[in-house]
Amino acid sequence: MSGKDERTNRRRALEIAFWPLIIAFFWTVDGWNKLAERERTGAGLDDFRLVAEQATSAAAALCMVMFVVWWTRRFPLDMSRWGRTAVAYVAGSVLFAAGHYLLILIFRIVVFHFSGRHYGVAESHLGNFVFEFQKDIKIYVAMVAIVVAYRYWRDHVAEPAPLPRVPPERVESGGQNPRLVVQTGAGERVLTADQIDYLQAARNYVSIHADGREYILRETLAGLDEKLGAAAFVRTHRSYLVNMDKVREIRPAESGAWRVLLSSGAEVPLSRTYRDPFKALING
Secondary structure, eight states: OHHHHHHHHHHHHHHHHHHHHHHHHHHHHHHHHHHHHHHHOOOOOOHHEEEEHHHHHHHHHHHHHHHHHHHHHHHHGGGGGGGHHHHHHHHHHHHHHHHHHHHHHHHHHHHHHHOOOOOOOOOHHHHHHHHHHHHHHHHHHHHHHHHHHHHIIIIIOOOOOOOOOOOOOOOOTTTTSOOOEEEETTTEEEEEEEEEEEEEEETTTTEETTTEEEESSSSOOOHHHHHHTOEEEEEEEEEEEGGGGGGEEEEEEEGEEEEEEEETTEEEEEEHHHHHHHHHHHOO
16 A cells, blocks of 8 residues: 555544544533533433433434535535525535434434333424524534635645655656656666656655556656656646546536546646646647
8 A cells, every 4th residue: 555545544534533523522512511501500401311312413413514525515615606605505504404403303213212212393393493503504614614624725735744765766768658767665667657647746756646556756846747748747736747648527626626536536636727727738
């Protein structure tokens, strides 16, 4: 497994663990506040109902995280089309609240049934939904903000960890298909330009992604761009150089940015600066 694959797996594990932990924390704090209010006033839910309602509400919110992730990907924030974006996110808040309310009802009916208790469903679902919506809108806004901010950080700010020093690579003439001689653990490997999916800059190094593996080279991206000039490599971002023959699809992302999907399944960012020239090359 390459270093990038390991970093990707660790990042995904942290992404998965983040939401259960953060939801459990805030719903536990909310539960303690309700318990303290009950002790102060002498009125409120019994212990079982308090725990059951907090747990089912948290479980429903955790399920709705998947909706928020999908919705923000389906309707990325685009301030150049603020009207459409505003309508999409207002509609998303209503769908989020409705989904959260419905899941709460289902979970509570099931939990109370198997505990031998009866869960009294509110006579006025509309009134109860409006009451819950006032709380759910805050949860929805917080989730959207976290998801969008994280994706922006991942796509535009995060840098790879410092890379080990390796000998400089060699570029050999190959006509329309230049060859790179790269270092491997067993010696050297010759890569032809058409084997490369994309190149990613990392300070004074470049990560070359080819045939599902990653090769680290002591070179600048601009230098490799010049040396591979005969091949079909195009900038999609100041830190990315993509083999146009490997491009399968481009799709919108957050904050006006786009993502380029390659035939290998990898995705690379397509920034605003390079978006129009890149699209022109594809359409041309």
